[in-house]
Amino acid sequence: MATASLETRENRRAWGFVTPALLWTIAFFVIPFIVMAAISLATRKGREIVMAWNFDNYIEFFEKAHLLKGLFVSLEITFTVTLISVILAYPLAWIIAERVPQKWQRMALIMAILPFWTSYVVRSYSWLLVLAQNGVINNSLIYLGIISEPLELASTRTATVIGFVHFFVMLLTLTIYANLVQMPPNYRRAAADLGANGFQVFWHVVLPLTLPGIMVGAFLTFVLCIGDYITPQILGGNNELALPQVIMLQLGRRADFPMAATLSIILMVVVTLAYIACARWLKMERT
């Protein structure tokens, strides 16, 4: 009897510690999400939001080309960025792990991720300085007499991709580096002893062992890239809109909360699908 009451008292105390954080998460994360999901089933009549409890917004999304295109633009940009970032980051991580002396490696990594800590807004503005019509690249090229007319670099998809790649090369370098240094050097020595040449060692031993790091980094890239509004807005301009830009457009000019909520839910479904695919792949890899 005595132990039971002690346990209940212990338990009550434990709940006292956990409850505030749980309540906060429920009140400001779970409930808002439910509200948003509910609003996505409403319709907008003038400035009023009327609960209709139907999927008209979702049907509209697939019927209206400018909405659906946002998703495809976002997916295209995200896949391009992920691919380029992996290709650029892998050699960098390898060089830091293999060629840079041990005691400098930490420093090299800190340096590599330093610009990571500027806000999206400042970082995108910095790239605008470089790429704008009167920016660093155009002015330098004109000054050197290589071109006479400024190149159209900003307000293009290329600019968006450059801005994103800049950010995610740093991120992927970290995750791939973490994988590379974990790998015991014996594996490679064994492969070399068995007669594999440099390329074969890389292709059959090193690459498969670092794939998890690549996948984790690539997944993070995917999630952060597809949900970002700033980079495409500042660097890509209004020529073609990515999904987050379409969402913000619904909010701003039209105050169409139901459609914005619908698009957000769709964005979240896409991210969740990517997560499931990634988790399944990692699980398969392990077994």
Added chain:
Amino acid sequence: MISSRFSKLLSWSYLIALYGFIFLPVAVLVLFSFQDGRLPVPPFNGATLKWYGEVFADSRLMSALGNSLMVALGSATVACVLGFCAAYGLARFVLPASRLQRGLLIAPMTVSYLIIALGLLTTFNWVGVSLSLWTVGIGHVVINLPLCFAIIYASMGDHQKNIERAARDLGAAEWQVMTQVSAPMLMPSILAAFFLAVTFSWDEFIIAFLLSRFDVTLPVEIWSMLRSGLNPKTNAVGSVVFLVSVALLLILELIVFRRTAKK
């Protein structure tokens, strides 16, 4: 031998090229914040501190800076306290469905900020809460709580458990154990969580943009400055923001570094 030297050369040039790419925008940003002229692009006309003077004389920017600091420190404190208590409760006691609870606390980390902001915006609209720095702070706690919880929870090892038990046996009340024994032992990771949370809140844009109205934070104010195009003053304020983030990270690095050195 030649091929090894060649591959070494190739590696180092690649390293330098990529570091150049990574640092190019930051270098341009900072360099042309000193530009003596109206455009922050080459040619560089000479150095001046005029634009920094303008930044610090701009009352809107300065109040945005104050707001940013307030929101960052406030939301990081709340996130750390909530995260620490939850980590303490979940690591030290046996609770039903503790996996589910941990999952719930971590969940906001997997959702984009845009969606968190939009959910809060629709909810605040629906309930009738008007937007202010408070609502921004609430949003920032939502994104920082998972981070603080995860960092502090991960550092709660078993060896600290015995010390806590000893304190309890010596007659300390639970809150005394928590504040006078556990918290000091876990201080490095609590501070790490705190400074990381401050950095995230300080740099965050989309939540601050959607959940504020009249008083705004610094990234939102910078966003509205962008409409006027390239301007050395924007460079100057961007450099200030960058410098503060780097300073916060240095503090963090020193704390983490000290901890690993102690071990």
